[in-house]
Amino acid sequence: MKKTKQIMAFEQLEAEMEMIERNQLISFKGGGDPTGVIIDPSGNIDAETLWSIAHPIAALSFSGNAYTAQNLAATLFSGNAESLWNGAGDAFRHAYWSALNARSQNATLAGDFGLAHENSSPDNPVAERNMDIRNNNYGIALAAAHPTWTEAQLRSNIFKAAVSGLLVTLR
Incomplete structure (x- = not known):
């Protein structure tokens, strides 16, 4: 008996569901991998690495953006080094990095990467992870809401949000 496309699609879905149950399947809505799925049978590769393998161009761009955001945060908050953690x-760095990521690629990839990045370290305390995710989302949303802003306008507005207490901090 010849299998129909529907039967083959159903079998593929069943196989993927099995892999999800075994935590061996990670899917990202941002695309990049033609199948939209990365399989890690070992379960030993962290989410950020898997994401970067599926999106090498975006990962390279985001790496440069991280450097930019980290250096700018260190400069802007040099009088208060404690605030960098x-x-x-720290809130500024996360929001600005994510805004740059959304600008250099798109909001979906920036959001997917942000979640993968924050969930890649099992030792990261939940409160810190949640803080970082909220600030990442703020930067992505701001960049998406103001596509005509210059980088200086984006940077300035994120800085104001950080120093006014609009961004989430734990200190």
């Missing part, structure tokens, strides 16, 4: 400087 769980404070306003």
Whole structure:
């Protein structure tokens, strides 16, 4: 008996569901991998690495953006180095990095990467991870809402949000 396309699609879906149950399947809505799916049978590769394998161009761009955001945060908050960890400087860095990522690629890829990045370290405390995700989302949303802003306008508005307490901090 010849299999129909529907039967083959159903069998593929069943196989994917089995892999999800075994935590061996990671899917990203941003695309990049032609199948939209990356399989890690070992379960030993972190989400950020898997995402970067599926999206090498975006990963390279995001790496440069991380460098930019980290250096700018260190400069802007140099008088308060303590704020660079769980404070306003850290919040700025995350929001600005994610805004740059959304600008250099798109909001979906930036959001997917942000989640993969924050979930890649099992030692990262939940409160810190949640803080970072909220600030990442703020930067992505701001960049998406203001596509005509210059980078200086984006940077300035994120800085104001950080120092005014609009961004999430733990300090």
